[in-house]
Amino acid sequence: AQSVTQLGSHVSVSEGALVLLRCNYSSSVPPYLFWYVQYPNQGLQLLLKYTSAATLVKGINGFEAEFKKSETSFHLTKPSAHMSDAAEYFCAVTPNTGGFKTIFGAGTRLFVKA
Amino acid sequence: KAGVTQTPRYLIKTRGQQVTLSCSPISGHRSVSWYQQTPGQGLQFLFEYFSETQRNKGNFPGRFSGRQFSNSRSEMNVSTLELGDSALYLCASSLTSGGAADTQYFGPGTRLTVL
Numbered sequence: 075a076q077s078v079t080q081l082g083s084h085v086s087v088s089e090g091a092l093v094l095l096r097c098n099y100s101s102s103v104p105p106y107l108f109w110y111v112q113y114p115n116q117g118l119q120l121l122l123k124y125t126s127a128a129t130l131v132k133g134i135n136g137f138e139a140e141f142k143k144s145e146t147s148f149h150l151t152k153p154s155a156h157m158s159d160a161a162e163y164f165c166a167v168t169p170n171t172g173g174f175k176t177i178f179g180a181g182t183r184l185f186v187k188a
Numbered sequence: 189k190a191g192v193t194q195t196p197r198y199l200i201k202t203r204g205q206q207v208t209l210s211c212s213p214i215s216g217h218r219s220v221s222w223y224q225q226t227p228g229q230g231l232q233f234l235f236e237y238f239s240e241t242q243r244n245k246g247n248f249p250g251r252f253s254g255r256q257f258s259n260s261r262s263e264m265n266v267s268t269l270e271l272g273d274s275a276l277y278l279c280a281s282s283l284t285s286g287g288a289a290d291t292q293y294f295g296p297g298t299r300l301t302v303l
Contacts, residue, residue: 115296116296116297120293175236176221176233176292178230178232179230180230181230
């Protein structure tokens with residue numbers, strides 16, 4: 075069965091510092107992978123997605139993620155954190171065979187300190 | 189192009205009642221998925237509809253049901269409400285059928301509180 079693990083329910087960084095949010099998945103076949111961001115009292119917004127093209131995926135707001143099959147990881151990074159990046163981030167996986175049910179990780183809340 | 193809209197945004201019900209939530213997808217999108225978000229369980233998939241047919245279903249009891257209309261608008265119904273049904277219910281629409289790589293566009297959600 076598919077599963078998604080996000081390491082760290084809370085991550086705190088200083089403004090201008092590197093943001094690294096970790097995501098590992100379990101799947102016998104490389105799935106499609108997504109990162110979403112959720113601001114308070116809002117729905118989810120897609121940051122980026124991996125669909126078996128380039129392994130380094132660039133998204134909106136300066137975020138990017140690298141798909142590493144050998145590590146079954148899809149970590150999200152941003153070189154320099156901004157106060158406006160404070161939000162909850164979700165990694166999600168959709169299998170590319172049958173079902174197509176999207177499974178979300180538990181989420182990581184990012185705090186950005188001034 | 190207008191985004192996904194959900195109504196109502198907030199709802200308060202009491203145990204035993206039933207509730208219907210509505211979702212209007214982005215124009216042209218034919219797939220609508222529903223999710224339940226709670227602090228304890230996170231985001232959980234409820235079901236997905238495409239062209240008025242339920243295509244996928246999550247592990248929720250039969251009290252949770254849905255439907256999709258010919259204009260792709262979808263409704264979700266929860267009968268015999270329980271305290272544990274208090275959650276943010278999110279609707280997401282996507283363009284095509286069976287596209288695992290499709291981007292899902294989420295609405296702002298309906299916050300349901302069961303007293």
